[in-house]
Amino acid sequence: MSKGNRGRDRAAAKRIVEQQKAAERRRRVTIWTTVGVVAVLLIAGLVGWGVLANQNKKTEASQVNTPSVAVDEGTAFAxxxxxxxxxxxxDFMCPICHEFEKQTGSTITQMVTDKKITVRYHPVSIxxxxxxxxxxxxxxxxxxxAAAVGGKFLEYHQVLFDNQPEENSDGLDNAKLIELGTSVGLGDTFAQAVNNKTYDSWATKVTETFSSRGYDGTxxxxVNGKKVEGPNNTLPTTEVFxxxxxxxAG
Known part of the structure; x- marks a missing residue:
């Protein structure tokens, strides 16, 4: 092979090597550009998700209709x-709650009449x-x-327990809840609140507050900030209460 041919071959080989290096540089730039774009999109997606989540939380919070007559941070009726x-x-489906009402309810009523206590009822949904x-x-x-807003909380509280469904049943339907309200003098405004679930999100909020206060059972x-129980975490008797x-009272 002549020197001229060898020179041309070396030049061609050099061009091929340079072309391969250039292609490799372009490939790396493309890869990192793609990674950068994906990272930007991912960050944007996470930021967007965070904004949307916060908006949803604000929306949910704004949808809680706290009853106008509620006390204790809007969680109870006094x-x-x-x-x-x-x-x-x-909880209106809790049989032990009904038992406490039957056992001690009359004593509580008398204490209220005698102006010894202020009772704050917190309806939860555990x-x-x-x-x-x-x-x-x-x-x-x-x-x-809704009954509390209509001025009939105690009366409705009583008929709910008098008609308490068994656990693991479907419970009372809205028509029955409205019928019970009618029986204690509640009218159309009450019925609309039940059918429209006006205070259902509020009930969820009360339950969350109940849990945040460290309670887990009904x-x-x-009494004055101190939990009252019978022996071994049992239901307190009327005497203990x-x-x-x-x-x-001191």
Whole structure:
């Protein structure tokens, strides 16, 4: 092979090598550009998701209709004007709550009449899981809120327990909840609130507050900030409850 041919071959080989290096540089630039674009899109997506999540939370918060007559951060309905505060957290599907009402309800009523206590009833909905998907606890709590706004909380509270459905049943439907309201003197405004689920989101908020306060079962009875229970975390008897109130009164 002549020197001229060898020179041309070397030049051609050099061009090929340079072309390959240039192609490799372009490939790297393309890869990193793609990575950069993906990263930007991912960050934008995360930021967008965060903004949307915050907007959803604000929307949910704005949709909570707190009953105008609710007390204790909008979580309860107060009865009485006595110096000792009794908080009762209850679920309208809870049979033990009904048991406490039957056992100690008349004593509580007398203490209210005697102006010894102020009772704050907190309707919670921890037993929605026990109503076959109908969310009875939430609906009943929401209906109780509507009754409170209508000035008939205690009366409705009583008929709800008098007609308490069994756990793991469908619970009472809205038509029955409205019928019970009618029986205690509630009218169209109450019925509309039940059918429109006006206070259902409020019931969820009350339940969340209940949990944030460290409670997890119903009924939970608290006298002047102190939880009252029977032996071994059992339901307090009327005597134990009365002693707690007497002690709190000093």
């Amino acid at each position: 009865v009485g004007t006595g110096p000792v505060t009794v908080d009762i957290y209850e 037993l929605d899981r026990a109503s076959n998907g109908t969310q009875y606890s939430t609906r009943a709590a929401g209906a109780a809120a 009924p939970t009875i608290v 009365t002693q707690a109130v007497t002690s709190a």
